[in-house]
Amino acid sequence: MKTWSTLGTFFLCSLLALPAWADEKDKVLEERVKKLEKALEEFKEHERRERGPMEPFKTGETPSEPGLGPLPDVAKDLRREQQAPLSFSSTGSGRLVYAKPFVAAPKAIVGGYMDIQYRNQRKGRIDNGAAGNPGIGETTSTFDQQRFVPFFYADVTEHVKVASELEIEHGIREQTGANNELEIGLEFATIDYLIKEQINLRAGVLLLPVGKFNLLHDSPLNDLSDRPLVSQYVIPTTMSETGAGFYGTFYPGRLSKVDYELYVVTGSNGYQRNGTPRIVENRGLRNSRQRKSETDDGLDNNNGKGVVGRMAYSPVLGMEVAGSGYYSTYDPQNKRSLSIYALDWTFQRGPVELIGEAAWSYISGNSQNLPGTAQTLYTGADGVPRLRPQRMSGMYAQMNYHFMPEFLSRLSPSRFGPGSTFTAVLRWDQINTNLDYSAGADRDQQRLTVGLNYRPIEDAVFKLDYQFNMQDYDPVLSKRLTGNNTLVLSAATYF
Numbered sequence: 001m002k003t004w005s006t007l008g009t010f011f012l013c014s015l016l017a018l019p020a021w022a023d024e025k026d027k028v029l030e031e032r033v034k035k036l037e038k039a040l041e042e043f044k045e046h047e048r049r050e051r052g053p054m055e056p057f058k059t060g061e062t063p064s065e066p067g068l069g070p071l072p073d074v075a076k077d078l079r080r081e082q083q084a085p086l087s088f089s090s091t092g093s094g095r096l097v098y099a100k101p102f103v104a105a106p107k108a109i110v111g112g113y114m115d116i117q118y119r120n121q122r123k124g125r126i127d128n129g130a131a132g133n134p135g136i137g138e139t140t141s142t143f144d145q146q147r148f149v150p151f152f153y154a155d156v157t158e159h160v161k162v163a164s165e166l167e168i169e170h171g172i173r174e175q176t177g178a179n180n181e182l183e184i185g186l187e188f189a190t191i192d193y194l195i196k197e198q199i200n201l202r203a204g205v206l207l208l209p210v211g212k213f214n215l216l217h218d219s220p221l222n223d224l225s226d227r228p229l230v231s232q233y234v235i236p237t238t239m240s241e242t243g244a245g246f247y248g249t250f251y252p253g254r255l256s257k258v259d260y261e262l263y264v265v266t267g268s269n270g271y272q273r274n275g276t277p278r279i280v281e282n283r284g285l286r287n288s289r290q291r292k293s294e295t296d297d298g299l300d301n302n303n304g305k306g307v308v309g310r311m312a313y314s315p316v317l318g319m320e321v322a323g324s325g326y327y328s329t330y331d332p333q334n335k336r337s338l339s340i341y342a343l344d345w346t347f348q349r350g351p352v353e354l355i356g357e358a359a360w361s362y363i364s365g366n367s368q369n370l371p372g373t374a375q376t377l378y379t380g381a382d383g384v385p386r387l388r389p390q391r392m393s394g395m396y397a398q399m400n401y402h403f404m405p406e407f408l409s410r411l412s413p414s415r416f417g418p419g420s421t422f423t424a425v426l427r428w429d430q431i432n433t434n435l436d437y438s439a440g441a442d443r444d445q446q447r448l449t450v451g452l453n454y455r456p457i458e459d460a461v462f463k464l465d466y467q468f469n470m471q472d473y474d475p476v477l478s479k480r481l482t483g484n485n486t487l488v489l490s491a492a493t494y495f
Helices: 002-016 023-054 094-098 406-411
Strands: 108-121 141-155 160-169 183-196 199-207 240-250 257-265 306-314 319-329 337-349 352-363 391-403 421-432 444-457 460-474 479-481 486-494
Touching: 183 240, 199 257, 240 306
Parallel strands: none
Antiparallel strands: 108 141, 108 486, 141 160, 160 183, 183 199, 199 240, 240 257, 257 306, 306 319, 319 337, 337 352, 352 391, 391 421, 421 444, 444 460, 460 479, 460 486
């Protein structure tokens, strides 16, 4: 429709721009204008026929009441310039379930991603819920439906956007609890109000901008199956909290740009209801996340709020360095603070990518019990009692090399065409979950991972990884393992 109108307008402007060279040509010009007016009328009639049910209500016409009349065909866009207002005073009964704005004007997008993996560990027992039962659950190889994550995105108006992600982990299981690891929850759910590129408002369940991996952790996006160790223990991905704030982009130079996010959020929770600490060496900061909180509905445990932000600088396309920070109180008395600082980097040149992240955390007062509770020491995996950790750190550095063998492209252009690629991956991980204790056995871990994956298209990937675990901790066997090398095969795709 818009194309016809644009062509008609362009044609009109072209005609009007013709110079009147002589009086005898005026008559010719007048005839051309009449032909153009006739053509425009035909264009308008064509538009009216195309618009059909989308035509706005006629003057004086009263929109039908919500829930009455024929059921809408949700496969068609029935958006109109006027719509019947929906309110609690609307009448009707059974059909009111269809009296929703998105039914009258469907605009939501549903998608997501999923992954499945096979793991084979040389020594460590994979946690299958049978811990503590002698002779049962000595699993070192298994298949796992790791994640099924639906996305829901919608444009409410030109300036109001909704984005959400529902995460289902280990979906084959039906029960939750200590012995069943089924997890279902909102990974994020935000309402954005777009003001301008430099500043926009965001509120909801936010993916916290602590490092880059916490923002871009989707399985089909990453070239290895397992997340970096620093993104499991020091920055416990996925780290999300309810809150509100701003984000935007600036352009300080012709090629450079600066992106930022800044939010006020609920904050972390480092203690159970009975005062037992949740931040220990073998779990890092994972159990301090709001999604793991034991407070009712995950609400604030101390009326204190957290602040989180990230600023990323990209001097040229393919290069970025960013710094981020998180600060909140984690105890019921709102006196002990938890701080996380992170640095991440990205460099891409041709088929080579260099990415990485480093993070440091400080948990003030975590080595001491809460006031009014007896002082107890934390017993590490080596069986030695010691103070709980107050400082942690970790990092990973990864190199990706993308390639496509020419003989495969010749052999099968449809399968190994321009949209497909192989990637060779090399990553080094290391973390230390108790920097204040130099002799601990479970305070540090190192891992070298080599991988090869194939992407038939960019949105789907088949991965083969082999992990050399120099020092590893098994939370099921509660002991330190060396040489616990692991083979991981996985497949992941967006849909």
